[in-house]
Amino acid sequence: MIDFNNLKIAFADKSNADLNRAYFLFKGMNIPFVSKLLTGLSKFALKLQLPIKPIIKATIYKQFCGGENIEKSQITIDKLWESKIGTILDFSAEGKESKADFERALKQTLASIEKAAISDNIPFSVFKPTGLCKFSLLQKINDCTSLSAVDKKEKEEYEARVNTICQLAQDKNVAVFIDAEESWVQNAIDSIVEKMMVKYNTKKALIYNTIQFYRNDRITYLNTLLERSEGKFFIGVKLVRGAYHEQEIERAKINNYPCPVHLKKSDTDRDYNQALNICINNIDRIAICAGTHNEESSQLLANLINEKGIDKNDHRIYFSQLLGMSDHISYNLSFTNYNVSKYVPYGPIKDVMPYLIRRAEENTSIAGQMGRELRNLVAERQRRKNL
Ligand SMILES: Cc1cc2nc3c(=O)[nH]c(=O)nc-3n(C[C@H](O)[C@H](O)[C@H](O)COP(=O)(O)OP(=O)(O)OC[C@H]3O[C@@H](n4cnc5c(N)ncnc54)[C@H](O)[C@@H]3O)c2cc1C
Incomplete structure (x- = not known):
């Protein structure tokens, strides 16, 4: 049997900052209302050419691209x-x-x-x-x-x-x-x-x-x-x-x-x-x-x-x-x-936005997976705290 619960191995190359970023992202994506609001705001801000690219780059882009x-x-x-x-x-x-x-x-x-x-x-x-x-x-x-x-x-x-x-x-x-x-x-x-x-x-x-x-x-x-x-x-x-x-x-x-x-x-x-x-x-x-x-x-x-x-x-x-x-x-x-x-x-941020929005919106059909990502991140953060 493969031990998929071995989180030490799963997150070996992630810094604490990486884990925190992932935790807040998945937490947001796990709440449909927050996820919809954030994706809607991002689409709107990009359309108006508001300077939100640095925020996207440091968060969801860094996680998935x-x-x-x-x-x-x-x-x-x-x-x-x-x-x-x-x-x-x-x-x-x-x-x-x-x-x-x-x-x-x-x-x-x-x-x-x-x-x-x-x-x-x-x-x-x-x-x-x-x-x-x-x-x-x-x-x-x-x-x-x-x-x-x-x-x-x-x-x-x-x-x-x-x-x-x-x-x-x-x-x-x-x-x-x-x-x-x-x-x-x-x-x-x-x-x-x-x-x-x-x-x-x-x-x-x-x-x-x-x-x-x-x-x-x-x-x-x-x-x-x-x-x-x-x-x-x-x-x-x-x-x-x-x-x-x-x-x-x-x-x-x-x-x-x-x-x-x-x-x-x-x-x-x-x-x-x-x-x-x-x-x-x-x-x-x-x-x-x-x-x-x-x-x-x-x-x-x-x-x-x-x-x-x-x-x-x-x-x-x-x-x-x-x-x-x-x-x-x-x-x-x-x-x-x-x-x-x-x-x-x-790809450039503006081009991969549809992919990133899909990642954020897809969480309804893979709801179980999002919960699991979140549980694993919580457990690994706790494991590191207990060291
Ligand atoms: C490396 C990689 C490449 C991929 N390439 C493609 C691709 O080329 N084309 C593509 O379409 N997708 C692609 N996907 C996405 C994939 O099809 C799944 O949407 C995604 O991986 C979730 O399925 P799962 O097997 O990971 O896990 P699970 O969480 O076990 O399954 C979720 C999936 O089950 C199915 N499902 C959910 N609810 C129901 C239901 N009520 N009745 C029946 N089925 C249901 C859906 O397909 C859903 O995505 C890719 C995924 C990966 C990881």
Whole structure:
């Protein structure tokens, strides 16, 4: 059993000031009224260009982001690596819609691959498909809507960007995750990622799709992918529960179609854990990253690795959490020699604000996690006081 309660290990590289900052942040985020008020005020102040950036930078940005660019994230990368935790550099400019923004996201992803290629402590790169083209275009592709001449050109450009990233990933031998998004664009994402897997995963898994197990059809999807890949290509998957639960339910209700996600948390948990079993049983053909802050699933994966006699540091199996969250899982797993990496979002403050606001607002669907972060911080502060 992994002792996730070993807080001395979990917070070994955090100063008292770090713990205090995290404590006050999570305390605020744990109270929906305070969280809403603060995020609302921040959005308003940024719109009016009030000078609140230094406050954001010293608080929520410091907790959840690596730095304003790749170079400035180096301190975070090195600090994580002192505990043998790898970094996944995540350029976190969300909700952008212009060609210049897509080209900028492409450039950043390529730079992150170049950086990973020369760094032992960066095992993967990542990108979000909606960072490379308009959300509305993905939706049209998803729905097989007939495309205008402009749409067709934009589609070609988007596919070329994805291919450029995957080609560089192959040239530099760096694995790349492609994030999953809302179900109404996910078929379009799955289809291009599968094309990339066929093309680039012939010798090993370099291109990873992301599967969200709050979706009620994803075990079937995983099994079908296994069938389709047999003898043709290696599969790479990041396994997550899914970040858009409330939006999925709401949209299905408004548009009167069958809800694509589980309504009971236990059903999501069951499918997630079943997927871990399926993947480990097929580890000769699948490489996985368990992107989760769930202790039971993390323990289950560790048990499966041990039961199957797989090396703890087998390059095909990674655990991953977000920077600033669930350190008790990341640090205790890496302390016991499992492969662990953290998503390290980076970018200028104004660009990563949507990501930070999502972190603050997400606490309704992961309420249990916020309480747990807070309890761990209180306990560690107390442990240090008692020394
Ligand atoms: C490294 C990493 C990468 C990620 N990448 C992506 C990504 O590409 N795409 C993406 O969508 N998300 C991504 N996520 C977020 C992830 O999907 C989850 O939202 C988040 O990690 C919380 O789930 P959990 O497994 O950590 O823990 P838990 O706290 O055990 O689970 C919370 C999750 O359970 C599900 N859930 C909550 N309530 C219910 C309910 N009533 N019925 C059914 N299900 C419910 C929701 O998915 C919720 O997020 C990523 C997370 C990590 C750590």
